[in-house]
Amino acid sequence: MKRLLLLVFSTSCFVNAFAQDYLPAESRIRSTVNYLAADKLKGRGTDEKGGRKAAAWVAKQFKQLGLQPANGTSYFQDFTFDRKEHHDIPCRNVIGYLDNGAPRTIIIGAHYDHIGTAHLFDGKYPEGQIHNGADDNASGVAGLLEFIRYFVKNGQKEQFNFLFIAFGGEEMGLQGSKYYVAHPVFPLEKVHFMLNMDMIGRYNAERGLGIGGYATAEEWPAVFKGAEQPGIKFFTDGAGKGPSDHHSFYISGVPVIFLHTGPHDDYHKPTDDADKVEAKEESDILKLAIQLINNAMKYKELHYVADK
Numbered sequence: 001m002k003r004l005l006l007l008v009f010s011t012s013c014f015v016n017a018f019a020q021d022y023l024p025a026e027s028r029i030r031s032t033v034n035y036l037a038a039d040k041l042k043g044r045g046t047d048e049k050g051g052r053k054a055a056a057w058v059a060k061q062f063k064q065l066g067l068q069p070a071n072g073t074s075y076f077q078d079f080t081f082d083r084k085e086h087h088d089i090p091c092r093n094v095i096g097y098l099d100n101g102a103p104r105t106i107i108i109g110a111h112y113d114h115i116g117t118a119h120l121f122d123g124k125y126p127e128g129q130i131h132n133g134a135d136d137n138a139s140g141v142a143g144l145l146e147f148i149r150y151f152v153k154n155g156q157k158e159q160f161n162f163l164f165i166a167f168g169g170e171e172m173g174l175q176g177s178k179y180y181v182a183h184p185v186f187p188l189e190k191v192h193f194m195l196n197m198d199m200i201g202r203y204n205a206e207r208g209l210g211i212g213g214y215a216t217a218e219e220w221p222a223v224f225k226g227a228e229q230p231g232i233k234f235f236t237d238g239a240g241k242g243p244s245d246h247h248s249f250y251i252s253g254v255p256v257i258f259l260h261t262g263p264h265d266d267y268h269k270p271t272d273d274a275d276k277v278e279a280k281e282e283s284d285i286l287k288l289a290i291q292l293i294n295n296a297m298k299y300k301e302l303h304y305v306a307d308k
Contacts, residue, residue, distance in 0.1 A: 045116015
């Protein structure tokens with residue numbers, strides 16, 4: 001009996017240590033942001049070469065990390081959209097799937113596009129200048145890849161499937177998420193919840209991390225109970241609507257969580273560069289989010305709450 005207990009204890013310690021190896025890491029976050037926010041991608045603009053290169057790179061990471069294509073044999077969901085006098089603008093979402101054979105699926109998303117060289121923005125931003133978008137939203141894509149690594153590699157088969165989406169066209173009016181909810185690869189009624197990350201790389205200790213969507217499911221207050229991460233303080237906001245991709249899911253009947261570290265002087269400017277991203281703090285934000293995801297998986301279903 002003692003030998004059996006020792007074996008169980010040793011196995012548990014090994015699994016926990018194994019999972020620890022795949023927790024979000026500062027070095028990987030910085031590497032992802034450095035690539036996506038480099039001048040050679042020229043701000044990842046929609047319908048710009050840099051944006052297409054970013055989408056291809058994200059799809060490559062999905063494959064290397066072990067996700068299945070979710071759209072037939074392709075990681076891409078291609079579409080076009082119109083914006084003001086611009087018509088049939090080509091765009092794509094990047095979608096990967098972790099199939100755990102479960103009846104319900106958790107969606108985790110972040111947009112990979114940014115303003116690029118501003119040629120589609122009709123003079124709103126300085127055209128021809130590179131807007132690297134390190135915080136907005138290379139930081140969110142870095143978080144997306146860290147979550148994939150954790151949930152694919154941690155040695156546990158969860159009771160939910162995971163769908164990971166890097167949205168295109170967010171800066172053009174949430175185009176990628178609007179298209180996805182109109183053309184989902186799996187029924188939206190089978191979605192447990194959607195977690196969105198947009199601008200999570202500039203943690204301000206005085207403000208703290210904002211977490212939106214707190215009132216979009218009956219169970220969120222219980223899910224949040226006891227969640228904490230050293231070095232990270234957070235506050236909650238009930239709204240499911242907002243200026244990022246979770247909005248599209250919420251108005252389509254899906255509970256949401258929205259992570260953001262708030263505005264700053266470099267927002268939508270050419271000065272939003274990689275060296276300003278706080279990778280250590282972002283890794284801790286993601287560790288907090290993993291706690292929330294794990295807590296939410298204790299419930300077979302979350303009950304959506306409509307906006308009052």
